[in-house]
Amino acid sequence: MIPAAFEYARASSVEEASNLLSKFGEDAKVLAGGHSLIPLMRLRLAQPSALVDINGLKDLDHIKEDGRKLRVGALTRHVTIQNSSTVKEKLPLLAEIAGEVGDNQVRNMGTMGGVIAHADAAGDYPTLALMLDADIVTNQRTIPANEFFKDLFTTALAPDEIVTEVVFPVATGAHKYVKFRRRLFDWAIVGVAAQKMNGGWRIGLTNVGPTPVRATAVEEALHKGAQPEEAAQHASDELDPAGDLRASPEYKKHLARVLTKRAINQAEGRQ
Amino acid sequence: MAPAERRLEGIRSMKHKVATTVNGRRHEHEVEPRLLLVHHLRDNLGLTGTHIGCDTSQCGACTILVDGKAVKSCTMFAVQAEGKSLTTIEGMAKDGELHPIQQAFWDEHGLQCGYCTPGFIMAAAYLLAQNPNPTEDEIRKGLEGNLCRCTGYVNIVKAVQTAAKTMSTAPARKTTVAAGGN
Numbered sequence: 001m002i003p004a005a006f007e008y009a010r011a012s013s014v015e016e017a018s019n020l021l022s023k024f025g026e027d028a029k030v031l032a033g034g035h036s037l038i039p040l041m042r043l044r045l046a047q048p049s050a051l052v053d054i055n056g057l058k059d060l061d062h063i064k065e066d067g068r069k070l071r072v073g074a075l076t077r078h079v080t081i082q083n084s085s086t087v088k089e090k091l092p093l094l095a096e097i098a099g100e101v102g103d104n105q106v107r108n109m110g111t112m113g114g115v116i117a118h119a120d121a122a123g124d125y126p127t128l129a130l131m132l133d134a135d136i137v138t139n140q141r142t143i144p145a146n147e148f149f150k151d152l153f154t155t156a157l158a159p160d161e162i163v164t165e166v167v168f169p170v171a172t173g174a175h176k177y178v179k180f181r182r183r184l185f186d187w188a189i190v191g192v193a194a195q196k197m198n199g200g201w202r203i204g205l206t207n208v209g210p211t212p213v214r215a216t217a218v219e220e221a222l223h224k225g226a227q228p229e230e231a232a233q234h235a236s237d238e239l240d241p242a243g244d245l246r247a248s249p250e251y252k253k254h255l256a257r258v259l260t261k262r263a264i265n266q267a268e269g270r271q
Numbered sequence: 272m273a274p275a276e277r278r279l280e281g282i283r284s285m286k287h288k289v290a291t292t293v294n295g296r297r298h299e300h301e302v303e304p305r306l307l308l309v310h311h312l313r314d315n316l317g318l319t320g321t322h323i324g325c326d327t328s329q330c331g332a333c334t335i336l337v338d339g340k341a342v343k344s345c346t347m348f349a350v351q352a353e354g355k356s357l358t359t360i361e362g363m364a365k366d367g368e369l370h371p372i373q374q375a376f377w378d379e380h381g382l383q384c385g386y387c388t389p390g391f392i393m394a395a396a397y398l399l400a401q402n403p404n405p406t407e408d409e410i411r412k413g414l415e416g417n418l419c420r421c422t423g424y425v426n427i428v429k430a431v432q433t434a435a436k437t438m439s440t441a442p443a444r445k446t447t448v449a450a451g452g453n
Binding site for chain 1: 280282284285310327328329334340341343345347351398412417
């Protein structure tokens with residue numbers, strides 16, 4: 001299947017990329033790893049008027065840490081995140097999640113910034129960003145994750161705004177991402193991330209609504225001393241997931257509860 | 272079509288130069304931005320060993336190596352390959368001798384209809400460059416991006432195990448597969 005025609009330009013700096021986006025107008029898209037965008041273009045679900053290729057912006061491909069924060073450049077590929085000794089040491093949950101995205105071929109191309117900016121409800125990094133209060137840095141400003149994801153495929157980004165970096169807190173405590181799917185390389189039907197941090201738990205849910213969800217009711221129950229099984233019953237509180245080909249809304253709510261229990265238990269080394 | 276639309280069509284179909292090294296040979300072409308890399312390989316370079324299976328980035332039949340990394344060539348535009356070094360299935364055999372991975376797929380009968388085979392061999396080449404001595408689980412996980420609709424996975428896994436053995440004992444071949452993770 002052949003995508004609709006589009007104008008193509010390679011950017012040699014973030015500033016140039018932003019200028020090109022302004023010039024081409026709001027139908028233009030950024031091309032990073034392309035592993036969400038190109039499939040959509042082939043199905044003609046997306047027909048951008050122009051693509052601004054940022055793959056040459058090597059300074060966006062970086063992983064830095066300063067003891068408190070882990071900064072992941074927007075163009076950092078999943079494979080780099082998955083294998084990074086810095087990520088494994090400072091935020092091992094992120095390395096685990098990166099290793100669960102797609103397959104080897106997808107992880108060689110797909111990027112942190114791409115997943116964040118695309119804001120697919122089934123994307124894995126948005127869940128982590130939201131639950132850990134990460135910051136999304138763009139060429140214009142810094143946006144807290146809880147103000148970034150607005151709706152299905154909809155973010156706070158302006159048409160000429162480009163994600164340059166995602167800043168996570170360092171977290172080295174017990175953690176687990178349980179990604180429930182029928183085949184290894186699939187998107188999550190439902191995913192649950194659990195991270196022990198600052199003496200409490202952070203729990204995030206993937207693909208149970210138009211945006212990622214932080215399961216605060218579960219976090220609070222755990223904080224008050226509830227057992228994982230009991231606390232996990234709150235994972236579906238206030239959820240209103242859309243059904244899709246793979247799962248009904250009821251089944252997704254069921255999965256949210258079951259997987260939350262598993263994520264907490266497995267984080268702590270129980271089955 | 273209004274004149275303004277026609278002008279836009281013209282701009283969007285404007286060709287860009289793409290220079291690549293494919294299996295050691297340099298090529299230069301003018302391509303439309305929307306041309307997928309797999310179509311460039313098959314239609315412009317005549318390298319039809321790279322197959323198109325699903326058109327939805329799932330099956331891995333179109334897997335090739337781009338600067339040593341396994342990539343689905345149906346999910347990359349040809350213009351993105353500018354300046355890159357590509358290896359396709361046609362670049363695996365050297366001097367009339369099959370690559371050890373190809374030989375192992377032959378010996379272990381790691382194929383049934385054969386349609387997915389080029390993609391599996393390229394994905395296996397990447398896997399073995401990352402991890403020369405993988406366990407069965409690591410092979411299965413490493414090939415998760417490739418589908419065999421004949422479901423001949425048992426022999427495919429065996430073939431990769433055999434290839435790993437031959438490659439660890441045979442004298443090192445000059446390969447263009449990335450050793451690092453990125």
